Amino acid sequence: MPLRPFLSLLCLGAVALAQAPKREPREFLPAPFDRYLERRVREISSADWSGTVTRENHLALQTADRARLQRMLGLDPWPERTPLQPQITGTIEGDGYVVEKLHFQSRPGLYVTANFYRPKEVPQPLPAILYVCGHANVVEDGVSMGNKTGYHHHGVWFARHGYVCLIIDTIQLGEIRGEHHGTHSKGRLWWAARGYTPAGVEAWNGLRALDYLETRPEVDRSRFGLTGRSGGGAYSWWIAALDERIKAVVPVAGITTLKNHLLDGAIEGHCDCMFMVNTERWDFDRVAALVAPRPLLVSNTDSDGIFPLDGVMEIFNRTRALYRRLGKADQVGLHLAEGPHQDTQPLNTGAFHWLNRWLKNAGRMDLTDEPARKTLAPAALKVFATLPADEKVTTADEWFVPAFTATPPPATAEAWAPLRDGWMKALREDVFRAWPEAPAQVPMVKPAALVAHGLRLTTTRFTSEDPFSQPLWLLHRDDVAPEQLDLVVLNVLDDESWDEFRALRAAAFPAQFPDAKGDADALAEVRQMLAQRQWAMAYTAPRGIGDQSWRALSSTKQTHLRRRLLLLGESLESGQVWDIRQAAAALRQMPGLARVPLWLQAERTMAANTLYASLFIPELTRLDLHAMPTTHRDGPIYLNVLRHLDLPQAVALAAERATVALYSDQTAPWAYAQTTARQLQWGEKRVQLRTPLPAVGR
Numbered sequence: 001m002p003l004r005p006f007l008s009l010l011c012l013g014a015v016a017l018a019q020a021p022k023r024e025p026r027e028f029l030p031a032p033f034d035r036y037l038e039r040r041v042r043e044i045s046s047a048d049w050s051g052t053v054t055r056e057n058h059l060a061l062q063t064a065d066r067a068r069l070q071r072m073l074g075l076d077p078w079p080e081r082t083p084l085q086p087q088i089t090g091t092i093e094g095d096g097y098v099v100e101k102l103h104f105q106s107r108p109g110l111y112v113t114a115n116f117y118r119p120k121e122v123p124q125p126l127p128a129i130l131y132v133c134g135h136a137n138v139v140e141d142g143v144s145m146g147n148k149t150g151y152h153h154h155g156v157w158f159a160r161h162g163y164v165c166l167i168i169d170t171i172q173l174g175e176i177r178g179e180h181h182g183t184h185s186k187g188r189l190w191w192a193a194r195g196y197t198p199a200g201v202e203a204w205n206g207l208r209a210l211d212y213l214e215t216r217p218e219v220d221r222s223r224f225g226l227t228g229r230s231g232g233g234a235y236s237w238w239i240a241a242l243d244e245r246i247k248a249v250v251p252v253a254g255i256t257t258l259k260n261h262l263l264d265g266a267i268e269g270h271c272d273c274m275f276m277v278n279t280e281r282w283d284f285d286r287v288a289a290l291v292a293p294r295p296l297l298v299s300n301t302d303s304d305g306i307f308p309l310d311g312v313m314e315i316f317n318r319t320r321a322l323y324r325r326l327g328k329a330d331q332v333g334l335h336l337a338e339g340p341h342q343d344t345q346p347l348n349t350g351a352f353h354w355l356n357r358w359l360k361n362a363g364r365m366d367l368t369d370e371p372a373r374k375t376l377a378p379a380a381l382k383v384f385a386t387l388p389a390d391e392k393v394t395t396a397d398e399w400f401v402p403a404f405t406a407t408p409p410p411a412t413a414e415a416w417a418p419l420r421d422g423w424m425k426a427l428r429e430d431v432f433r434a435w436p437e438a439p440a441q442v443p444m445v446k447p448a449a450l451v452a453h454g455l456r457l458t459t460t461r462f463t464s465e466d467p468f469s470q471p472l473w474l475l476h477r478d479d480v481a482p483e484q485l486d487l488v489v490l491n492v493l494d495d496e497s498w499d500e501f502r503a504l505r506a507a508a509f510p511a512q513f514p515d516a517k518g519d520a521d522a523l524a525e526v527r528q529m530l531a532q533r534q535w536a537m538a539y540t541a542p543r544g545i546g547d548q549s550w551r552a553l554s555s556t557k558q559t560h561l562r563r564r565l566l567l568l569g570e571s572l573e574s575g576q577v578w579d580i581r582q583a584a585a586a587l588r589q590m591p592g593l594a595r596v597p598l599w600l601q602a603e604r605t606m607a608a609n610t611l612y613a614s615l616f617i618p619e620l621t622r623l624d625l626h627a628m629p630t631t632h633r634d635g636p637i638y639l640n641v642l643r644h645l646d647l648p649q650a651v652a653l654a655a656e657r658a659t660v661a662l663y664s665d666q667t668a669p670w671a672y673a674q675t676t677a678r679q680l681q682w683g684e685k686r687v688q689l690r691t692p693l694p695a696v697g698r
Helices: 034-044 056-074 149-160 190-194 197-213 231-242 258-263 311-327 344-361 413-431 496-508 519-533 555-567 572-589 605-612 649-655 668-679
Strands: 007-009 012-014 087-093 097-107 112-117 126-132 164-168 220-227 247-251 296-301 332-337 448-452 457-466 467-478 486-491 536-541 597-605 623-626 659-663 687-690
Touching: 034 258, 034 555, 056 220, 056 231, 056 448, 056 623, 087 311, 097 149, 097 197, 112 197, 126 149, 126 197, 126 231, 126 344, 126 496, 149 164, 149 220, 164 197, 197 220, 197 231, 197 496, 220 296, 220 344, 258 311, 258 413, 258 555, 258 572, 296 311, 311 332, 311 597, 311 605, 332 344, 332 572, 413 649, 457 496, 457 519, 457 572, 467 496, 467 572, 486 572, 486 605, 519 536, 536 572, 536 597, 555 572, 597 605, 605 623, 649 668, 649 687, 668 687
Parallel strands: 126 164, 126 220, 220 247, 247 296, 296 332, 486 536, 486 597, 597 623, 623 659, 659 687
Antiparallel strands: 007 012, 087 097, 097 112, 112 164, 448 457, 457 467, 467 536
16 A cells, blocks of 8 residues: 655755654553553543533533643642733735734743734734644754744634734744653653643743733634644643633644553653643543533544544543533534644644634635645744843743742741641642542451571561552561560662662572572671561562562653653652551551551652651651652652652651651751751750661661
């Protein structure tokens, strides 16, 4: 069969490319994460949230959901609508139309470069189209022309057919190059901790573009339309969902289901502008519902690798059911064209047809056959001759979402209480929201024991949450019964300490664990310590560690597995915090350990996970935290945590309940917790700073 032509946007040396379609097999997902993702996706996608929507309550429910989306886009509170400071830098005259090259500032320093298309003669205000661009990379001699130039044929068509049209650049591929790929390929997983997504910036720029259009005398404010393809399809959803000034919208190739993204691998072909920070754990039909009942055309091609047809159809069918419930079934439509993930004339024609119907009252047969053609050189459409020195586009991820700023340590219990209660509320509702309900009893298997060198190793497993079965080991002197113990230290293992534990275990029981090289020195150290104390050492390996390790995966696969979890409204580390909490509960269920004093101990990022787990574990005596990061910018990553607090504040929360020993070569970051403990008279030794030492029990 003949090959389909590849429709690259080739224009005077400038090439505009959409994101490469990519569909990854599920087989790379390590067990049991594949089953976990499948369960979570099934739970979210099967939730019948729309079943309670009626014509009477729709507005109230939609208003509440719009506020939730606003927050998930990093727009809560709404940024100030500062002066736009628009400037027109040049004009082009075409065949029946005029293009104005302009820029405005959606926030101070957040420049939006744009082209404004209008007919040569505008005797009365016209319907206005906001066109938002996909990922067209148009560069000449190393200089970005902006992705608006890759889609200029849309603006020309609208201007030649009785519209005005504003096409705006994105921050990723505009004239000022920002970033969309933070979690995708730039190692900026901390975006999730900040509650930041470039989707929020693109949505905000779109809202401010509408503000700009309202200032133009050529614009009929009552007839705003919105469209865009690929990334622009996604921004069309965000903008229309948030702003009811949009009267008709055609998102093209901009939405699909969680199943497509997480189980079929579509997420790997998408950068971060396609996703909200999914704290609310929505499937994407919940976003689509925010457009209802305004005229909406869902548009896609039938062989799109990153917006698969089955998912698009599922979103459409759910959305159409809502429109029917609202008595507006005629205001939602589906347009499918043949082809892959490309900007094609059939897709364009469908969008033109829909917008003509709803903004110009055209009939279904009243559409011109004129195609949208590329006629302009990208360089002619460029706005800036020199980029502004005060631009803040390239650093938007650092400032766009309000971040937590530490205040001085509280000096009184009255000042501390609201801080503590507010942080704990935020952790439960905004950071660890995806946690399941804690069971009354943690499911466990019958323990088995080994005895050698005067030591007893008891092994069991517990179900932290389906399908994660976590190991739990208890090591103590054989002549000391569990109920006689003075202390049990729960060591929470990461990849490095897991290797150390395996070496210790192999040294003590070589016949049972021949797959690891024993560490005789570690065994001697532990035996000496336990000979002097009636202590026990417990060990657990949370999800992603030990026999569920990700280490065999490439760094790219690990990144995209992390991104899958983020889109579920959680993270690898937030799940590990839950596992640690459940490990402590399981330990208490082991015979004789219900009332034995409990310490927790961990290293590196796992130390921070253990710190947060301690906030949800009752009757804890002490934390020993080795080489812990000083800020969540360095890990661990929990959704939204840096909107509320950072690790020094979490140490203060833990220190109110237990002694915290920090083994660190940095002292300044922990002054907050030390000062808080001193001023609130918790005890001078409640927060202890120590020179880094090897963790006890390794």
